[in-house]
Amino acid sequence: MAFTADDRTEITELISLHGHLCDSGELDRLEELFTPDVVYDLSDFGQEPLLGVAACAAAARALGELNPVGHHVTNTVLTEAPGGRVHALSKGLGVNADGTVGSVTYEDTFVRTPGGWRISHRKIRAHRAPLGGRA
Numbered sequence: 001m002a003f004t005a006d007d008r009t010e011i012t013e014l015i016s017l018h019g020h021l022c023d024s025g026e027l028d029r030l031e032e033l034f035t036p037d038v039v040y041d042l043s044d045f046g047q048e049p050l051l052g053v054a055a056c057a058a059a060a061r062a063l064g065e066l067n068p069v070g071h072h073v074t075n076t077v078l079t080e081a082p083g084g085r086v087h088a089l090s091k092g093l094g095v096n097a098d099g100t101v102g103s104v105t106y107e108d109t110f111v112r113t114p115g116g117w118r119i120s121h122r123k124i125r126a127h128r129a130p131l132g133g134r135a
Contacts, residue, residue, distance in 0.1 A: 019071030
């Protein structure tokens, strides 16, 4: 099946919806974003990958007040991949309650499901040095 402009719009809106759901605490709606067996890779933060939507919601609830108050996504680039998948590369800014801000890159793999596009794999990479540490 061809990757269309409508697919691009749907995927981009799903990436944006993640921040809205997390920031409003609507973690019971994460199945609108992720496949049931999603791999949510936080290894760059020293954590084991989360497996499944329920694990993602539980981890956010456990983090509690340490969650960012704002998740903002920009600079999204979509690329068709084999097997009808789509890779998405996005920049993310997390605003904390104390006003500090962190920068990450989201590396997402999307698959088409009966309910529409969903993220089947997300890897989050923290930005800790200018120029990606290649000064």
